[in-house]
Amino acid sequence: NTIRPPVFPRYNLCSLGREAFETVHGFPVKGQSDYELAYYSNMGSITNDAKPRVRFVFIAIHGSSRIADDYLCAAQGAVQLQERYPPESVLVVSPHFLVPEDGEPGFKPTQAGALPLRWNETHPIEHTWRYGADSIEGGVSSYYTIDNLFDHFVLDPKGLHPNLEAITIAGHSAGGQFVQRYALLSSHPALGGKLSGIRSTRVRNIQIRLVAANPRSYCYLDDRRYADDEYRRPSSDKMEACPHWNQYQWGLDDGGDVVAPYRDRAIELVGGTDALRIRFLQRSVAYLAGTKDILPLEGMCEDDLFQGGCRLERAHQYFDSLVFLNSSKNMHHQLHEVPGSNHDHTFMFQLSLKAIFG
Numbered sequence: 001n002t003i004r005p006p007v008f009p010r011y012n013l014c015s016l017g018r019e020a021f022e023t024v025h026g027f028p029v030k031g032q033s034d035y036e037l038a039y040y041s042n043m044g045s046i047t048n049d050a051k052p053r054v055r056f057v058f059i060a061i062h063g064s065s066r067i068a069d070d071y072l073c074a075a076q077g078a079v080q081l082q083e084r085y086p087p088e089s090v091l092v093v094s095p096h097f098l099v100p101e102d103g104e105p106g107f108k109p110t111q112a113g114a115l116p117l118r119w120n121e122t123h124p125i126e127h128t129w130r131y132g133a134d135s136i137e138g139g140v141s142s143y144y145t146i147d148n149l150f151d152h153f154v155l156d157p158k159g160l161h162p163n164l165e166a167i168t169i170a171g172h173s174a175g176g177q178f179v180q181r182y183a184l185l186s187s188h189p190a191l192g193g194k195l196s197g198i199r200s201t202r203v204r205n206i207q208i209r210l211v212a213a214n215p216r217s218y219c220y221l222d223d224r225r226y227a228d229d230e231y232r233r234p235s236s237d238k239m240e241a242c243p244h245w246n247q248y249q250w251g252l253d254d255g256g257d258v259v260a261p262y263r264d265r266a267i268e269l270v271g272g273t274d275a276l277r278i279r280f281l282q283r284s285v286a287y288l289a290g291t292k293d294i295l296p297l298e299g300m301c302e303d304d305l306f307q308g309g310c311r312l313e314r315a316h317q318y319f320d321s322l323v324f325l326n327s328s329k330n331m332h333h334q335l336h337e338v339p340g341s342n343h344d345h346t347f348m349f350q351l352s353l354k355a356i357f358g
Helices: 018-022 068-081 142-155 174-185 236-241 261-270 273-281 311-325 345-350 353-357
Strands: 024-029 032-041 056-061 090-096 166-172 207-213 225-227 230-232 285-290 334-338
Touching: 018 032, 018 068, 024 142, 032 068, 056 068, 056 142, 056 174, 068 090, 068 345, 068 353, 090 142, 142 166, 142 174, 166 174, 166 345, 166 353, 174 207, 174 261, 174 273, 174 285, 207 345, 207 353, 225 311, 230 311, 261 273, 273 311, 285 311, 285 345, 311 334
Parallel strands: 056 090, 056 166, 166 207, 207 285, 285 334
Antiparallel strands: 024 032, 032 090, 225 230
């Protein structure tokens, strides 16, 4: 008998000019004139030129390797595969959450002299941008930069995107962690949050999708975890061995070394953690789990002792916790397994067209 190797999915290569990968644009954030968010785009700068043909915006959040240019290509490849929108009507934005180790990116700011925002990569834990920490200089939360992108596209004060219909924020790995926690914490009115003033009165009816693919860990909504197929409070031995297990970013408890003022303001604004849980369960969030993303994970006890052995298992345990906590008849969160995909952002994006584009 002939032994056939396993058949894996194939990439769809993107079709973009060289300039798209060589130009790192700057996006201004409110209250900050000295620093801007770095990003790549398939249509050049997004800040000043009208784009009436744009009907869909795909914001792709990179993982811990911070290869935002590669995420631009992966997302563009998905755009070329989907059939719901003409490819030329889809704007792809790939934010680059820079760290000091990244050096000079060839930055092209909107405001003359502005520098790119950067986040601490190692302290107090790795990839601080993924849980909404403030930038090293400028004090800008990585989550606040996404709020500003929503302002730009949904409120559209300059009238640059008059025909916009939908926005998807999709992140993979650490980017999936980013999206899950942002979906939990953001009070932007585009997501149903309530803010005073201009933000709450000029929101257009634009569909928002939040997609978290293959996160390593999740922020749980209470102090229970799955063990032996039962959702319950962990054993005393486990909690003593890992005292930070339910502090933010793994849960909603205060304390610990992870500092995120955005998180503190979010809880205060919504009226406490109970209100935050209720609001989150009413939001529409899609979780993507590759069926081949099954390598055992080791690194942090908050993940390893409490959330499952591999990313596929962790996705199912977290989603089951949401089902357990959901008291309404409608489940707004969805879990989709992605057949044949391992821990690969290109496969995950290009095999999940329905979840991303609708």
